[in-house]
Amino acid sequence: MTGTVEFRIVRIEKPEDVNVIFGQAHFIKTVEDLFEAVAGSVPNAKFGLAFCEASGDCLIRIEGTDQELKVLAQENAAAIGAGHSFILFLRDCFPINVLNAIKNIQEVCTIFCATSNPVEVVIVETSLGRGVMGVIDGEKPKGVEGSDGVVLRTELLRTFGYKRG
Numbered sequence: 001m002t003g004t005v006e007f008r009i010v011r012i013e014k015p016e017d018v019n020v021i022f023g024q025a026h027f028i029k030t031v032e033d034l035f036e037a038v039a040g041s042v043p044n045a046k047f048g049l050a051f052c053e054a055s056g057d058c059l060i061r062i063e064g065t066d067q068e069l070k071v072l073a074q075e076n077a078a079a080i081g082a083g084h085s086f087i088l089f090l091r092d093c094f095p096i097n098v099l100n101a102i103k104n105i106q107e108v109c110t111i112f113c114a115t116s117n118p119v120e121v122v123i124v125e126t127s128l129g130r131g132v133m134g135v136i137d138g139e140k141p142k143g144v145e146g147s148d149g150v151v152l153r154t155e156l157l158r159t160f161g162y163k164r165g
Helices: 030-041 067-080 099-103 147-159
Strands: 006-012 018-025 046-052 060-064 085-091 108-115 119-125 130-137
Touching: 006 067, 018 099, 018 119, 030 046, 030 060, 030 085, 030 099, 046 067, 060 067, 067 085, 099 108, 108 119, 108 130
Parallel strands: none
Antiparallel strands: 006 119, 018 085, 018 108, 046 060, 046 085, 119 130
């Protein structure tokens, strides 16, 4: 069997103050389970999520607590269009606050990224559909951390409340 393969890059569009978690799962209940994981981890979290079905109706399923972020999730999911992928946008909460709950959802297969950085998704398309080859999360390194960087990093973690002392 032969066919054609087309690669493309899809940039995730989002405001700077919004974090994104992008992954792959395998079942229609993913959208409800993701909703419960986020809402249960961070009460009153502002978020929007979308899940691309890969069989049956092949719909983009939408959930969330914030209408703007739900629309953002829907638009980005449609642009990516990869089967069983999900995209979750968070505002006023960080991925670290919800990531373990999401990874523990039994139908979640992969987390491609969890970030506030600019993200590009590398997509491959065949006659069957689209798949995710990987992501580009932010920029490449510009150097090696020195002692001043260590001080800045540790102070930042304490400012965010992730470390004590």
